[in-house]
Amino acid sequence: MASHDAHAHGHHDEHHHHEENFISKYIFSQDHKMIGKQFLMTAVFMGLVAMMLSILFRIQLAWPGESSDFLSFFLGEKWAPNGVLKEDMYLGLVTIHGTIMVFFLLTGGLSGTFSNILIPLQLGARDMASGFLNMLSFWGFAISSLIMLISLFVESGPAMAGWTVYPPLSALPQAVSGSGFGMTLWLISMTIFIASSLIGSLNYIVTIINLRTQGMTMTRMPLTIWAFFVTAILGVLSFPVLLSAALLLTMDRLMGTSFYLSDIIVGGEMLTNHGGSPILYQHLFWFLGHPEVYIVLLPALGLSSEIIATNSRKPIFGYKAMIGSILAIGFLSFIVWGHHMFVTGMNPFLGSVFVFTTLLIAIPSAVKVFNYITTLWKGSLVLTPAMLFAIGLVSTFITGGVTGIILADSALDIMLHDTYFVVAHFHIVMGMSAVFGMFAGVYHWFSKMFGRMMNTRLGYAHFWVTLIGAYGVFFPMHFVGLAGAPRRYYDYSAYSEFDNNSFQLMVDLNQIITVFAIIAAVGQVLFLFNFFYSIFRGPVAPQNPWNSTTLEWTTPVEHIHGNWPGELPTVHRWPYDYSKPGAAQDFITQVTPLEEGEEEH
């Protein structure tokens, strides 16, 4: 230890020479910890905006046509004359809600935040492979977020073609007002976002492959890192395809090409475009779109693996099987995109291939669920807020996952496609699981990010409101979908003309859903307050608050450039030595050498 100390001092002295100023420390920072926090702050803000948008359109769905001061307060006379939401803006809200949630909160916020903070810390690296690229990645993300927000204030409205922006609707300003300048901004924003995400992902991959500290073999990496690793690879392989889809769409919009357009008469105007196919766009979009689901989900599963093991005081059950299932999910995610397109006119035989591959994904997913459950079995559970959110994630992952089996079955998808059943399914399996994973991560690693602790009681209150809200919103939504309600409908008044019972069902359930949504949204105030208050006023954190084994808890609480004073730690064992028989404590950190005669797991 003596030599370590000597090194530590040497290192410190060196750093006094380039004292950081405000701009290089907080704005154009190249330190992975700061960049991670920047991602988190941006994403929390974007998430708030997207949540507000959802409340606005939920009000319309529950009380269609009724004047609402809340709507006129936020949308003004232009988009909510007399407090009644305009049809076009309804679509705009839905579109931007989806886009922000999927890309800006759950991709940028989850993978961006935690990959940045945890990859170097859990691998024993001084920083990311390229701090500069990492900074670019964040600024690309920030600029694209800003452009997406600006698009909400464009005179002709934001993009309105749904978050999947299928052409021709998204290509023709004559078809819907949002396909004008709003859509252009959407495309610009997404292009920058994709570039930022690519730079980030490449950086994560390179760091994980090259900068692992001594002894940190691939099979000694925490599952979080495995999840980030596979996520980054998925991103690198799939996001460029979305870029190509966006590029072709831009060309169709601006240069008169016909990639997606054919034989169209819109707004009384006969277009000469011929030979393009809207289906091509859907193929390109979903080639990203489906891996994207796992880009969102895998980091959440990775974080919860770590949190569940730590707080069960048990090794994660089936470490190698968990890695295998992450890899299997990652691989399969590339050959299932067609299940979004069963009723688009795609060849039915192709559809049946996609049924097969899609249902295969259920197997590694089931393995993961059972491994989590077995990890809890005979554990000594410490129910921190992070642990509760992680368990909540497993629950929503199950609940949303099983309905995926129905939607993956092409014969059943025919009647459920584009209904609220789909909306309920993906919100609970992807949205809620990922959001729960994100909250779990924030509660668990908050002390690592800010050096302070969050308030546990508020954390509990936040968890319970969120869990009850989540199920309260999305359980009834399945039944709206089973009743056949199409999604992206401004209201269901059409039903009153042909089926009063169904109409009544939809009105009732939509009100229940909206009430729960508002409760859950208000509940997030607990989190926001706890989060920002604790950054400044929370009690100072101990070095290893959760008695964890991984490397990030061997760094000092005070953030320093380079993470470890002195030499980098050397890893001697896997990250899950909890409650190992014969050990003095119920956890053995990765830097502890094996005892004489002790076997690695």
Next chain:
Amino acid sequence: MENKLIILLVIILGAIAVAQLVRIYEISSKLRKNAEHEISNRDNNLNGRMMFGFMFLMFAFFIYLMQVYGWTGRGSAASDEGVEMDWLLNLNFVIISAMFFFTNFLLFYFTWKYVRKPGVPAYYYPHNNKLEMIWTVIPAIILAVIIILGLQTWNNLTGPTTPEAEKIELFSKQFDWTARYSGADNTLGLYDYKLTLDNNELALLTTNTIDSSLNNMLYGLTGIRSLQKLLNNRDTIFSDSTLNVLKIDLSRKERLYRFLAQMKEYHNPNLDASAWDDIIQKDTLYLCKGQEYEIVLRAKDVIHSAYFPHFRAQMNAVPGMATRMKFTPNKTTKEMRQEKNEESFNYVLMCNKICGGAHYKMKMIVVVLDRPAYKKWMDGKKKVTFKDQYFPVAAAPTTPADTTAVTMN
């Protein structure tokens, strides 16, 4: 305005209230002298119990929703295919419900049961290949069953129709549906979107419709000639942008004109008959119970989706390509009204792909008749074919056949 102030005030007061709440928490936690990361046994047990309790609440909520809102709010399936699909859906629902209850139970039960107890260490249990094998193989077997049954149904649903199937085209545009029955020959006439005119909304392809489109393109109100005249008029001065728009419009129309001229060149007049006897029907779609239908879908502007919730049928209508679906209604509207005990009930065709602002209004009422009633309705309709609509007074077609190339200026 006042209301807006109130909303703002509520938001601010809410924030202050939370702030106060937190301070109380702060003070109380300082009194307890418990650090935030040390979870007391009391909190731990309480949350464990609440998790288990929540599970019961969740299950009860699920069962309640199942009871009240039933298997499907759509009612029983009204087509042969739908009956098969409902059976499959129910089977799948049973399987996934079992999975849902079983795994969620284990999860929440363990959370409650294995909550930390002082002095009881966790059981070190890193892996067991046999167990992993079990929960790989069992889901695989269940999924194999689901896949096999699902694909059998899928193949039935997407396979070819029998020769007896009646062909109907559903034409979609923002924001309504038009049906085209194939008429006496059960063959839908050909179409080309460039032939769209006020009296030929579905752009059917016949010698006459080509001629009138050519004529309209050249001499129509905004046709090539009038555009040329406008542009060549030395007395009018256009702004650059207007001039540009007009020029683009002109070149677009000249291209379309050339395409139409080519079309006329290659058109086979023998195909006209299949279009003339087609029957165009708006507002309400009439179908016959027990009759198999092959529905061909077309879109004029953007993607739409023909969704018949009661027949459990759905297919997108895509601009530039024809898609198809099939189903056989097996209950008349009357029978369904009796079954649902609702006099005003009707079948419906809805748009289920976002297509613009009024997407939610785009629908068509569907009426299923028994065979005699359907035949009677159809006989009446056969008196108003496309030909009858196109030539309202039984006169010979008189369209100028000026197909010479447009002279450029």
